[in-house]
Amino acid sequence: MVFRDERWPDGTPSWVDLMVPDQAKAVAFYSGLFGWDVRTGGEETGFYGMAELRGRPVAGIGQTPPGQEMPALWTTYLSVSDVDKTVAAITEAGGQVLMPVMDVMKEGRMAVAADPAGAVFGRGEAGNHIGTQVTAAPGTLAWNECMSRDYPAAKAFYEQVFGFGFEDLSNDDFTYAVLLVDGRPVGGLGALPASVPAAVPSNWSTYFSVADADASAAKVAELGGQVLDQPFDSPYGRQVRVQDDQGVPFLVIAPNEQSGKPEGWEE
Incomplete structure (x- = not known):
């Protein structure tokens, strides 16, 4: 923590x-x-x-x-x-x-x-409030990304307004770049895949850190929410998309063997 x-x-x-x-x-x-x-x-x-x-x-x-x-x-x-x-x-x-x-x-x-x-x-x-004051622990903000219906326009916009640099991770299957501030990763920007229903707008997504993605998904369901996808492993952690009991989507992500635990991690 x-x-x-x-x-x-x-x-x-x-x-x-x-x-x-x-x-x-x-x-x-x-x-x-x-x-x-x-x-x-x-x-x-x-x-x-x-x-x-x-x-x-x-x-x-x-x-x-x-x-x-x-x-x-x-x-x-x-x-x-x-x-x-x-x-x-x-x-x-x-x-x-x-x-x-x-x-x-x-x-x-x-x-x-x-x-x-x-x-x-x-x-x-x-001012007195600087934003989140805790990281590297379950229940803290882990990652934020913008998934866009117009990736080129969004990329030009965020570069112009915020001066972001970009680390391109795109391949034949997806378009995605890490947003950089002074060379440091702070978030992501991607193109919404064609498989995503047209009713889903461009959006910023929030990831929260958890100790166990599978257990947290089960807890979401227990609390009246819904698990939208199956948990899966990535180089950045084991993650799953869920929604709360009022229909608000978000993601939870846990350290895995590929990602390792963030510096200072405390469960």
């Missing part, structure tokens, strides 16, 4: 949160799955829930605001040092601002946007 107290470098996926119709139900599900302790804020925060491990924040769970129609999903937030400048760059690069810049008390500043292919993501400028 690794703790972090410094702001994440620009472009790093540093936070995820979930907005759902039934916040209490989501808190019960994810606390049961990951062992999170979720502390709900007051009215001034919109009763936003801060999920913690060892007393440090790892993710957020909120209630969909009354009267607002918005899809229930895990939103990936990319760290930025100047959210206003980033919003302007998003518009210039062909993206769309869905939620304008807003101050979150003294915690920081944020906005939500969509890239030119429609994938929704957030940007966060750190």
Whole structure:
């Protein structure tokens, strides 16, 4: 388990949160799955829930605001040092601002946007809140990736706005690149395969670390969620796509022999 107290470098996926119709139900599900302790804020925060491990924040769970129609999903937030400048760059690069810049008390500043292919993501400028403060343990953020309906447009967009470098892993079967910040892997960008139903839009996916992918998949089903695919091994770990009991998809991934355990890993 690794703790972090410094702001994440620009472009790093540093936070995820979930907005759902039934916040209490989501808190019960994810606390049961990951062992999170979720502390709900007051009215001034919109009763936003801060999920913690060892007393440090790892993710957020909120209630969909009354009267607002918005899809229930895990939103990936990319760290930025100047959210206003980033919003302007998003518009210039062909993206769309869905939620304008807003101050979150003294915690920081944020906005939500969509890239030119429609994938929704957030940007966060750190204040008191720097993002997730725990990594390399079950229940922590493991990986974020954008799977796009227009890979070339998405690649050009994220390079222009965030200055990402790319490590191309593509082959004849798939198109995928690792997103790099100062040469360091921080996330992924891929093309949605033709086999994916047309109703599935471009999207940012969230992976959470677990100790055992198979056991976690079984726990998802026990808690009322659904296992969407069979667990499989990759060079990066054993993973499985699931959804919670309100239909929100995400992935869990565990260390395997190919990947080894991350530095500082603690179960």
